[in-house]
Amino acid sequence: MSIILKAFPLGFLINHDYEQNTKKSYDLKFERENLNLIKVATNMKLEDVNFIMENLKIPYKYKNDKYILNNGLCVQWTSYQGHYCAFITPVENKFFRKLPPNFDFTKQTELLFKNFDVILKRNTRNVNSKEIFYYCYKTKFKTRYDILEELKKQKIENITRNTENEVRFRYNNKNYKFKRDERKEPFYIESEQKISLVDIISGRKNVTTRSLKTNFTNKEVLIKTLEEHDAKNIHVDELNIYCELNNMQLWYSKNNEESAYNLEADKIVNEDECTQLLEDLESEYGLNIQDLTYKKILERIKNQNMRLESEHVDEDNSIVLTIDLG
Amino acid sequence: MGKLKIKLLPDGTIEMETQGIKGKKCLDYAKVLEQLADAKNEKIVKTDEYNQYVYLELDDSQNLSDN
Numbered sequence: 001m002s003i004i005l006k007a008f009p010l011g012f013l014i015n016h017d018y019e020q021n022t023k024k025s026y027d028l029k030f031e032r033e034n035l036n037l038i039k040v041a042t043n044m045k046l047e048d049v050n051f052i053m054e055n056l057k058i059p060y061k062y063k064n065d066k067y068i069l070n071n072g073l074c075v076q077w078t079s080y081q082g083h084y085c086a087f088i089t090p091v092e093n094k095f096f097r098k099l100p101p102n103f104d105f106t107k108q109t110e111l112l113f114k115n116f117d118v119i120l121k122r123n124t125r126n127v128n129s130k131e132i133f134y135y136c137y138k139t140k141f142k143t144r145y146d147i148l149e150e151l152k153k154q155k156i157e158n159i160t161r162n163t164e165n166e167v168r169f170r171y172n173n174k175n176y177k178f179k180r181d182e183r184k185e186p187f188y189i190e191s192e193q194k195i196s197l198v199d200i201i202s203g204r205k206n207v208t209t210r211s212l213k214t215n216f217t218n219k220e221v222l223i224k225t226l227e228e229h230d231a232k233n234i235h236v237d238e239l240n241i242y243c244e245l246n247n248m249q250l251w252y253s254k255n256n257e258e259s260a261y262n263l264e265a266d267k268i269v270n271e272d273e274c275t276q277l278l279e280d281l282e283s284e285y286g287l288n289i290q291d292l293t294y295k296k297i298l299e300r301i302k303n304q305n306m307r308l309e310s311e312h313v314d315e316d317n318s319i320v321l322t323i324d325l326g
Numbered sequence: 327m328g329k330l331k332i333k334l335l336p337d338g339t340i341e342m343e344t345q346g347i348k349g350k351k352c353l354d355y356a357k358v359l360e361q362l363a364d365a366k367n368e369k370i371v372k373t374d375e376y377n378q379y380v381y382l383e384l385d386d387s388q389n390l391s392d393n
Contacts, residue, residue, distance in 0.1 A: 215338070282337075289338030293363045297332065300362045309329065319334040325327045325347075 036188070037136035038109050040086045041126040048120055049077050049084050055119045071108050083126060088112070134190045139178070141187045147178050173238075210265045210274065214252070216285055217260045221292060222252065225285045229277075246277055294319055330355060340365055 044052070053067055066076040068091055076087040088109050116124040141147045147167050151159065161168035167178040167187075175192040216222045222241060226234060231243035231250070241252040241261070248268055252261040268274045298321075301308060307324040314320060328346035335341065342359050344352040356367050 286335075286337035290334045290336055293334055293338075293340060293365070296364060297334075297362045304358070304362070306330075314333075317336040321330075321332045321334070323330040323332065325329060 034137040034139070035105055035135055036089060036138055038088045038106070039134040039136065039190075040088065040109075040113065041080070041133075042084050042086060042116075042124050043126045044084045044116075044120070044124055045082070046079075046084070048124070052116055052119050052124075056115070069112070071112065072103055073105075073108055073112060075112075134192060136188050136190050139187050139189050141178065144178075144187075147187065210263075210268060212263050212265075212278075214261050214263050215282065216252065217254075217258070218289065218292075221285060221288045222261065225281055225288055226250075228284060228288075229281060246273065248274065248277075290319065294321075297321065328352075330359070332359065 056067075056069060063076075065078070066074065068074050072091050074089045074091045076089075077084045078087060079085075090103065090105050113124060141150070144162075144164060144167060148159075148162070151157075151167075151169060156169055156171050158170040159167065160170065161177075165180050165183065169176055177190040178187045179190065180187045219236070219241065223234065223236060226241070226243050226245065229245060231245040234241065234243040236242075239254050239256070241250075243250050249266040251264045251266070253264070254261045263278075265274060265278070298308065301323055305326050307326060309322045309324045311319065311321045328344060331343045331345060333341040333343075340359070340363055342355070344355055347355065359365060360367055
């Protein structure tokens with residue numbers, strides 16, 4: 001499974017004439033012309049970086065922390081909170097051959113990290129960081145005023161920082177940052193990338209895979225259910241839950257907050273065991289919902305001028321509440 | 327006044343029946359249950375008493391009946 005790298009800021013955030021001229025929100029050519037840096041937070045320490053670089057057969061070591069790779073990328077390593085962050089750019093022509101016109105920067109970055117995973121035999125991205133990927137694009141904006149005017153025009157109001165050389169804002173639940181190093185330079189924009197946790201779990205060797213729809217919509221209850229089944233390595237983000245259970249990899253994903261999770265089960269060795277496990281999870285999830293609902297109702301009727309008249313448990317384990325409406 | 331008989335099934339679904347509430351007013355209690363249980367109304371079945379009593383069957387927010 002590949003890393004999802006395609007999540008561009010809208011064209012107007014790079015060039016306010018773009019959408020007006022093209023009537024499109026984005027295209028690949030536009031990306032190639034403007035994307036000039038990808039930042040990746042990794043879980044690697046110095047010895048990991050050194051080991052990887054030795055194994056990549058580097059054609060040119062520009063500086064101690066900067067490497068020119070033979071796939072057209074330049075990687076600079078920066079230590080950040082005990083781990084290393086990779087700053088990846090298309091290689092500069094003066095150091096290397098001219099890049100082909102169809103050179104795909106994001107694809108090459110994706111392949112590079114797959115390579116890292118293979119060398120270290122583990123996922124190398126920092127999945128505990130919310131800042132796994134940042135894409136940096138060149139923009140045409142030369143003044144802060146132009147940026148603020150454009151944001152205003154696009155009705156983007158959630159501006160979280162506004163200084164001479166930096167404007168930060170949130171848009172469609174993502175963080176963006178306009179920044180420039182020198183006053184005379186145009187601003188560039190950093191776009192936060194949220195990627196699926198499972199997409200970056202690498203080195204999976206499928207035995208059998210199963211995909212199915214589930215009834216589950218409640219994230220907290222699903223996590224509780226998985227924990228009760230002793231699931232390991234549980235990773236959660238906005239719309240995804242990944243875990244390992246009975247040597248299988250389970251990835252629950254949904255399209256939006258309201259929808260039910262889809263399940264992709266991987267590394268299934270025994271189909272019957274998998275079926276039984278999924279049935280157990282469904283039963284347990286239902287019981288957890290029943291318990292949660294019971295507590296909610298009892299708590300909330302107090303505020304509704306209602307009274308619990310009686311309760312009992314049926315033979316089928318249903319809880320029956322009779323509520324006096326007063 | 328009246329009563330609500332709420333049945334919480336082990337698969338997470340909820341059924342509700344109103345008692346002593348006549349006419350369309352009992353439909354209002356479907357919304358009350360939605361609020362009490364953070365549930366979403368999936369199906370309402372009217373009882374035989376010709377619009378006097380209403381039997382409500384609700385699903386909790388998990389949309390279990392989707393499958």
